[in-house]
Structure formats: C-alpha cells, structure tokens
Amino acid sequence: MSSEQPQAEAAPSKPKLPILIGMVAVGLAVGGGTGAALLGPMVAKKMGKTTPIVAAAHADSGAEGAEGEHGEAAAGGEHGGAEGKEAGAAASVLLLENLVLNPAGSGGSRFLLLSVAIEAGKATALEQFKARDAELRDIILTALGTKTVDELTDISKREIFKTELQAAVDGRFGKQTVKRLYFPQFVVQ
Missing domain, CATH: 3.30.479.30 (Band 7 domain)
Structure with missing residues (x-):
C-alpha cells in the first residue's frame, strides 16, 4: 500500500501551455498597441510626416506659436521653401x-x-x-x-x-x- 501513495503524489500536473501562450500574445498586443499609440506620433513628427488634420490640430492648440519646433518661422524656415507653405495650407x-x-x-x-x-x-x-x-x-x-x-x-x-x-x-x-x-x-x- 505504501507503494501506491507515492505514485499518486508523484504524478506531475499538466503544464498550462495554451494559457501561457495566450498571456504572452495578450501582453505583446497590449505592449504593441501602447507603443504605437504613444511612440508612433512622436516618431512621425520627428520624420516630418503629419496629416493635414493633425497639423491643423497643432496649429489650433498654439503649441508651437509663431515659430516651429526648431525656431523656424512658419513661412518656410530659413529656406522659404514649400514645406512652410504646405504647413500653412494644412492649418x-x-x-x-x-x-x-x-x-x-x-x-x-x-x-x-x-x-x-x-x-x-x-x-x-x-x-x-x-x-x-x-x-x-x-x-x-x-x-x-x-x-x-x-x-x-x-x-x-x-x-x-x-x-x-x-x-x-x-x-x-x-x-x-x-x-x-x-x-x-x-x-x-
């Protein structure tokens, strides 16, 4: 009888692999979504890619005032190029x-x-x-x-x-x- 008890106790429990995979997938999805929502706009701004609607929202909020982020005037910076004209039109x-x-x-x-x-x-x-x-x-x-x-x-x-x-x-x-x-x-x- 003593030999039966150790076998019952020694039986390993099945690993919860599907649950673990699900938790990892949810973690990656939440982390990826959060990263895209928080870091995506910052990266796009640094690359100079904004939609006209986003540019209008920034112009409405007055976050940058009369000069841009790098001290360039809204009329096109020191070069007076088309970028400033596009930003004015987007606003x-x-x-x-x-x-x-x-x-x-x-x-x-x-x-x-x-x-x-x-x-x-x-x-x-x-x-x-x-x-x-x-x-x-x-x-x-x-x-x-x-x-x-x-x-x-x-x-x-x-x-x-x-x-x-x-x-x-x-x-x-x-x-x-x-x-x-x-x-x-x-x-x-």
Whole structure:
C-alpha cells in the first residue's frame, strides 16, 4: 500500500501551455498597441510626416506659436521653401467629427455617422467656421438629412454630396469659403 501513495503524489500536473501562450500574445498586443499609440506620433513628427488634420490640430492648440519646433518661422524656415507653405495650407482644415443623423424615410431605425473635413478657401474662413460651428453642423445635417438610405449607401453619389455641401456652406458663409470637402468617416447603419 505504501507503494501506491507515492505514485499518486508523484504524478506531475499538466503544464498550462495554451494559457501561457495566450498571456504572452495578450501582453505583446497590449505592449504593441501602447507603443504605437504613444511612440508612433512622436516618431512621425520627428520624420516630418503629419496629416493635414493633425497639423491643423497643432496649429489650433498654439503649441508651437509663431515659430516651429526648431525656431523656424512658419513661412518656410530659413529656406522659404514649400514645406512652410504646405504647413500653412494644412492649418486651414477644420474637422467636424461624429455627426449623426437619421436618413429620410428611415423612420429613425437607420442612421448615418460621419465626419467632415473642410478645407477653407479663404484665409478668414477657418475662423468663421469655428465661430459658427453649430450653424456649420446644421447646414451639413440638414443637407444630408434629405437623402435616403439607398442614396447614402451609393458610393458613386459621395462626390455629388460633397458638391451640394460645398454649395450650401458657400451660400451661407460667402463664395469660395470652401476649397474642398472630405469624408474621413461615413458609416450608414
């Protein structure tokens, strides 16, 4: 009988290899995501790669003031090149995020979630857009709220929507205040 007890105690437990692999995978995913979210923008900034919307956000926050990070004037540094002109043009984009509306004829059971980026055509237009934000959002929601789900899901009509929105905004804010419109987010649910 004494020989039976040591065998029962000596039986090794099975290693939890799938659990260990899962924990390592989750750790790598969390670490990679955190690194991309925190270090990615810093690396992109050092490489000089920013999107117009990010550049507009930095210009709005006034983080760099009249001079850039390296003491260069916003008009293009000491060389007066195209980089400064691109940065000035990029600062003229306003992003309106998370606009939600019910399409015509949907009875409230469907919705459109969109973001609209508006590139200003005039120097003073961006300040007007910011000062009259609610009015600008209302123009967009009113114009797209007349469209049905079928129209909104037809990708070929997106350029027509942009033209209509540009005409509506120009009609309220003055001619040529909008240079271009973009839909960074356009989801019909």
